[in-house]
Amino acid sequence: MDFNDTNEEASWRSEVRDFLEKEYPQELRRGGRNEGGEGEGLFRSREANTGGIMKRWRSTLASRGWVAPAWPKEYGGAGLDTKRQFIMNEEFAEFGAQNVGGFGVMMFGPTLIVHGTDEQKKEHLPGILNGEVQWCQGWSEPNAGSDVASVQTRAVRDGDDYVVNGQKIWTTGAQFADMMYMLARTDPDAPKHRGISYFMLDMHAPGVTVRPLITMAGSATFNEVFFENVRVPARNRLGEENRGWYIGTTTLDFERSSIGSAVGIRKQLEGLIRFAKEHPAVTVGAGKQSVQAALADRWIEALVAKMMSYRVVSMQSAGLIPNHEASMCKLFTSEMGQRIAALGLKMTGLYGMVTGGPGEYAAAGRYGVGYVAAVSSTIAGGTSEIQRNIMAQRGLGLPRD
Ligand SMILES: Cc1cc2nc3c(=O)[nH]c(=O)nc-3n(C[C@H](O)[C@H](O)[C@H](O)COP(=O)(O)OP(=O)(O)OC[C@H]3O[C@@H](n4cnc5c(N)ncnc54)[C@H](O)[C@@H]3O)c2cc1C
Numbered sequence: 284m285d286f287n288d289t290n291e292e293a294s295w296r297s298e299v300r301d302f303l304e305k306e307y308p309q310e311l312r313r314g315g316r317n318e319g320g321e322g323e324g325l326f327r328s329r330e331a332n333t334g335g336i337m338k339r340w341r342s343t344l345a346s347r348g349w350v351a352p353a354w355p356k357e358y359g360g361a362g363l364d365t366k367r368q369f370i371m372n373e374e375f376a377e378f379g380a381q382n383v384g385g386f387g388v389m390m391f392g393p394t395l396i397v398h399g400t401d402e403q404k405k406e407h408l409p410g411i412l413n414g415e416v417q418w419c420q421g422w423s424e425p426n427a428g429s430d431v432a433s434v435q436t437r438a439v440r441d442g443d444d445y446v447v448n449g450q451k452i453w454t455t456g457a458q459f460a461d462m463m464y465m466l467a468r469t470d471p472d473a474p475k476h477r478g479i480s481y482f483m484l485d486m487h488a489p490g491v492t493v494r495p496l497i498t499m500a501g502s503a504t505f506n507e508v509f510f511e512n513v514r515v516p517a518r519n520r521l522g523e524e525n526r527g528w529y530i531g532t533t534t535l536d537f538e539r540s541s542i543g544s545a546v547g548i549r550k551q552l553e554g555l556i557r558f559a560k561e562h563p564a565v566t567v568g569a570g571k572q573s574v575q576a577a578l579a580d581r582w583i584e585a586l587v588a589k590m591m592s593y594r595v596v597s598m599q600s601a602g603l604i605p606n607h608e609a610s611m612c613k614l615f616t617s618e619m620g621q622r623i624a625a626l627g628l629k630m631t632g633l634y635g636m637v638t639g640g641p642g643e644y645a646a647a648g649r650y651g652v653g654y655v656a657a658v659s660s661t662i663a664g665g666t667s668e669i670q671r672n673i674m675a676q677r678g679l680g681l682p683r684d
Pocket residue numbers: 419420421422423424425426427428429430452453454455456505659660662663664665666667668669672
């Protein structure tokens with residue numbers, strides 16, 4: 284495989300890069316060293332996403348259809364093919380530019396475009412694009428995580444509505460969300476995959492309670508969400524009743540395909556290498572030889588991760604759906620991210636734990652916080668064990684039991 288850009292791809296890359304150089308708001312640039320985008324718009328409030336500087340950035344992107352580059356043009360996107368999206372993601376990560384997408388743009392919108400009625404698209408797509416409506420994903424429950432098809436939240440038809448009772452957990456950004464796309468059980472007697480429906484639920488409806496969960500990194504990124512007799516209009520069901528599982532797999536495909544590039548992680552590593560050069564005393568303290576060897580190992584891994592993500596993208600470009608290949612990529616990059624965070628902590632020691640005060644590294648508290656924050660990456664979006672199961676069974680053809 285030739286990993287170099289074709290002429291056309293190279294000119295697209297320059298177009299994206301020039302655009303960022305020229306248009307990315309100065310206020311969002313961090314001291315000229317953009318080491319990876321933040322937050323991806325997943326858990327910002329509507330105000331934070333649509334007010335102030337983000338409003339300007341959003342409308343700059345919108346003027347090119349770049350809020351939702353993957354969506355077809357007729358729905359307000361840019362209709363980019365997989366390779367162009369990938370290059371765009373790479374350049375955004377390279378630049379450290381913030382994305383304004385979130386769950387609505389990345390996962391729910393594309394699912395709605397495939398499975399929604401014209402009325403549903405008209406009602407929900409504009410709010411996703413202009414950022415006025417924030418979405419969250421209500422799949423996991425206390426007894427349904429890796430095995431999402433075990434969801435027990437019930438939706439019972441009552442006239443023109445469904446009445447929803449139950450609980451979701453680990454719902455990222457629920458405290459800011461206006462709407463949730465969610466799976467609920469509509470037929471408890473059917474085999475588990477065949478008794479689930481897919482709904483759009485108003486988070487401001489009576490009976491919805493959101494309780495933030497504080498992670499050990501000190502932030503409340505996800506939540507418990509409780510439903511007590513929440514009425515969801517039947518017109519907010521996506522697809523047929525009891526076929527929700529199969530629509531959910533479309534959403535999952537979009538989640539997998541948004542794996543994007545390994546650039547963000549490589550940028551963290553570049554930051555560590557620079558730190559090692561700028562602070563030889565600290566690095567020596569941590570054991571010069573072992574730090575140098577570890578940095579070299581991590582660098583090789585970052586290149587491997589890049590090749591893996593290229594493989595996923597080249598399959599998508601050829602119209603194939605990456606399966607164990609996407610699992611391999613997710614597993615490797617998330618575990619690599621943890622190794623880099625651990626190395627960062629080892630190298631920066633107490634210095635890296637400081638979360639306030641002057642100094643580029645200290646002020647960010649980057650490595651201390653990064654170390655604990657990285658733990659969740661091998662759980663979110665499918666745990667490492669589940670990825671290994673997929674690789675073993677679908678990649679290596681090993682038996683399930
Ligand atoms: C940062 C973060 C954000 C999240 N955001 C969301 C969100 O927005 N919306 C949402 O719906 N969910 C979200 N989740 C939930 C996430 O999808 C689940 O945590 C994940 O799927 C694992 O499910 P679980 O926590 O119930 O663990 P379980 O499935 O109970 O697993 C417990 C342990 O058993 C192992 N295990 C389970 N099954 C098997 C098996 N078959 N073979 C081998 N080992 C197995 C797992 O690997 C794990 O180690 C988020 C999670 C995190 C960490």
